[in-house]
Amino acid sequence: MKNLLYSFVLGGLALSMTSCLKDDDHFTDFQSVGAVAEIPSAAFYGIADNQGLLIQTAPTSYSFDVNIASPAPLTQDITVTLALDKAALDAYNAANTTSYQLLPTTLYQISSLTTTVKAGSRLAPINLTFYSGADKVPDPIGYNDAAYALPLKITTASNNVAVSSNYGTKIIFLKIKNDYAGDYRSVGTFNHPTAxxxxxxxxxxxxxxxxxxxQTEYADLGATALMWLKVNADNTVTLTPKGTASTATVQFGENKYxxxxxxxxxxxxxxxxxxxxxxxxVIKLK
Structure with a gap:
């Protein structure tokens, strides 16, 4: 669907450039404009791409397209090469007051950083694999802050095709999720001995x-009182107080998932x- 959308928009743009504008005596001849290599998802949605990954043994396949923007599809193959671009990540961190680090190489694989847009076409994919098994994920990873990111940038394109200065970069931010993470509703009581x-x-x-x-809020005591809830093999739950929550917390009765x-x-x-x-x-998934 995304490829169809890109092709439709780009095709419509090219048609408008080569037909409607020529009816005006003062038109600009866009057919003379050169071709530009870009990452269309960066143009449509911005360079930041947030991806959630489950902690699982099976790897996760992921891909994005590069595009050759031109008034008409080119008649020759175009080879587009990308590279890891730490400078782009550093610039993002500086602009957004964040501290993302480069994704460890153990957590991803790129089949190739070079792809070919065939003659008559506009798009070609870059294919990646992400690994989020418990045996590979660093501990701690900083899951909640998506502490790792993979910045990629188009560096060259063949046959004198220019590289987009605005839409040639993509930064993939990874957020690791387990099967229990999500938005819940908590219903219950807090019994205070005097209040x-x-x-x-x-x-x-x-x-x-x-x-x-x-990790979630401890009872109803606000953002700094936290608790970790661990689901054990028998679905019993172990609660560990964190932040300003009382370290003297004791579980009693039924505690289960x-x-x-x-x-x-x-x-x-x-x-x-x-x-x-x-x-x-009782904290139940919404």
Whole structure:
């Protein structure tokens, strides 16, 4: 569908250049304009491409196109070569106050950084493979911040085809996700020994930590009180307090994950002035 869209838009643009504009005595002859090699997804959507990968043994195939922009498809093959471009990533980090690092070579493979746009065509693919198995993913990877990125840039094109200065670069940002990450709804109660019981009814985001662990808000105590929820082999859940959450947290009763309903049932408490703060909540995938 994406290739069809590119071809339709580019074909329509070329037709308008070579027909309608010629009706005007003051038209610009776009047929004399040279060809330019570009990455059309960068032109359509920007150079940043966010990709979510599950932690899984099977590799993930990924591809994007290069395009030869010209008034009409060229009559000769065009060889387009790309390269890893750390300078582009450095510039992105500086412009956006981020600190992405180059994706480790163990996490991807590129079949070739050279592709050929055949005569009469406009598009040709660059094919990649990403690896996100638990045995390959660095620990910690900084999953939630997509700490790694793969910047690629067109460096040359044959037969005097120019390289686009605006749309010749693509940066692929990778976010690793496990099977439990996503947007959830938490419903339950927070029982305070002196202030009474209040209802918990709020959205929560569960973010990947490793293959079986997610991070989310602890009870309803705000952004700095966090907990890690690890789903064990028997679907019981181990809760680990993080951030400003109480390190004295104790689980009691039922703590489990239901793979059918995608819901965590949690019962935990921690001691404080006047007695225990007791939390009961069900966190269910929306």
């Amino acid at each position: 009474g019981t209040r209802a918990i009814n709020r959205d929560k985001t569960l973010a990947t930590i490793d293959a079986s662990t997610v 239901d793979p059918t309903t995608h819901a965590y049932t949690l019962n935990y408490k921690y001691a404080g002035a006047g007695g225990d703060r007791v939390i009961n909540e």
